[in-house]
Amino acid sequence: QSALTQPPSASGSPGQSVTISCTGTSSDFGGYNYVSWYQQHPGKAPKLMIYDVNKRPSGVPDRFSGSKSGNTASLTIYGLQAEDEADYYCSSNADSNNLLFNNLVFGGGTRLTVL
């Protein structure tokens, strides 16, 4: 069972915006602002889309935006395109209270369908 909770599915029409949430406790986020988001197309490796809550790696379109409020992080995709249809995973750090190492933990994933 993932420490971070994501909705199993989300959908939107081309051109619309969609937001995917990622909910945990303050411990699940390890007390840090190190939330990242990954896109995974079927049969492919994950790809980093957002890191440090709201930073985009070079090459990721600015249609992808990340945010965090309290114990919920969000990924918003503006101007949906067909190629955005994929699975999306959030990630942060494990509970810092009981572990020697704040390893990365992942949400269960959200399948985004572009209608």
Place this chain on the structure above:
Amino acid sequence: EVQLVESGGGLVKPGGSLRLSCAASGFTFSSFHMNWVRQAPGKGLEWVSSITSDSTYIYYADSVKGRFSISRDNTKNSLYLQINSLTAEDTAVYYCARERWIGAVPTHVDFWGLGTLVTVSS
């Protein structure tokens, strides 16, 4: 261009062992921490193990502790995962990945390999 290429996966019987390898190129391998992340068929991502750039610190998920061993050879730009005492629950695609840290805390994975499939079945 950063490239991570895994190999060594395959079909293995319960209780068996495999050694996964990951060949890195396109960056200074010895300067980066690395990890293994796995994904069971139709399931999400699960962190398995991390190793610091100089192998000083090594960490494992509880689910693999005592059975898996991560290592690296910076002279060969290679990362390894020795996996022993395999069970059906270890069936997954195993990804080699470059892990970014700030201080002693991992923050994200910035590059992933294509993965290698390990299937545990009799």
